[in-house]
Amino acid sequence: MSDLIASLLILQDRDQRVTRLTADLEHIPVDEAALTKKLATQTARYEQLKTETRKLETDRKKLELEVQTKQALIAKYKGQQQQTRKNEEFAALNHEIERAEQEIVTLEDQELDLMARYDQGLKVTATEEAALKEFQTKVTHAQAELTKKRATLEKELEQSLVARTEAEGKVDELALRRYRRILASKKDAAIVPIVHGTCTGCHFKLTSTAINNAKSSPELVACDNCGRIIYCPDSQG
Numbered sequence: 001m002s003d004l005i006a007s008l009l010i011l012q013d014r015d016q017r018v019t020r021l022t023a024d025l026e027h028i029p030v031d032e033a034a035l036t037k038k039l040a041t042q043t044a045r046y047e048q049l050k051t052e053t054r055k056l057e058t059d060r061k062k063l064e065l066e067v068q069t070k071q072a073l074i075a076k077y078k079g080q081q082q083q084t085r086k087n088e089e090f091a092a093l094n095h096e097i098e099r100a101e102q103e104i105v106t107l108e109d110q111e112l113d114l115m116a117r118y119d120q121g122l123k124v125t126a127t128e129e130a131a132l133k134e135f136q137t138k139v140t141h142a143q144a145e146l147t148k149k150r151a152t153l154e155k156e157l158e159q160s161l162v163a164r165t166e167a168e169g170k171v172d173e174l175a176l177r178r179y180r181r182i183l184a185s186k187k188d189a190a191i192v193p194i195v196h197g198t199c200t201g202c203h204f205k206l207t208s209t210a211i212n213n214a215k216s217s218p219e220l221v222a223c224d225n226c227g228r229i230i231y232c233p234d235s236q237g
Ligand SMILES: [Zn+2]
Pocket: 199, 200, 201, 202, 203, 204, 223, 224, 225, 226, 227, 228
């Protein structure tokens, strides 16, 4: 393997590292946003549950007031009954009293139903609150981990960029330009080993001339199919 190939391989290794670290760094805000969204969703669900439960109690109090109003009405009717001498009016008031009493029974049934639902709501809310607190702790922890990860990646990237510049300095300008051009177009790799007579970049079977050139030529040899620089890993250059 020629010195040029060896230098290019080191450069490519560092390039790939820079690419990997950059991608990892770019993914951190995505992870952070996902955490924030999940927490917001769970918080909203808890708040809604709390509001719904509170409304059950408000509704029950309204019914209670209605019952009191009906009771006052019954008291008023009874007062009117005592003052009237007319049988017809007395009977009419009796009818009104019975109706109000019937309505009170219905209202009280509704109240009982709301009380039961309110109790159930309180239990569910408490469970949900505990789950939310636990989740908040998890999210805080995960966010701290991401912050730590970002700092580590930034430091590694900084070091990798220095190492890459250093590796670039060891490749002559023409070869560097060629390497950069291929890498920009192929993304994954610009220089690949020949394995079993095949270019490992595109898996194309290479001609023996190309293989021999790659073994012995001091020039860079490209795969006829994909244009990546090819080299023989076993050749002693
Ligand atoms: Zn190829």
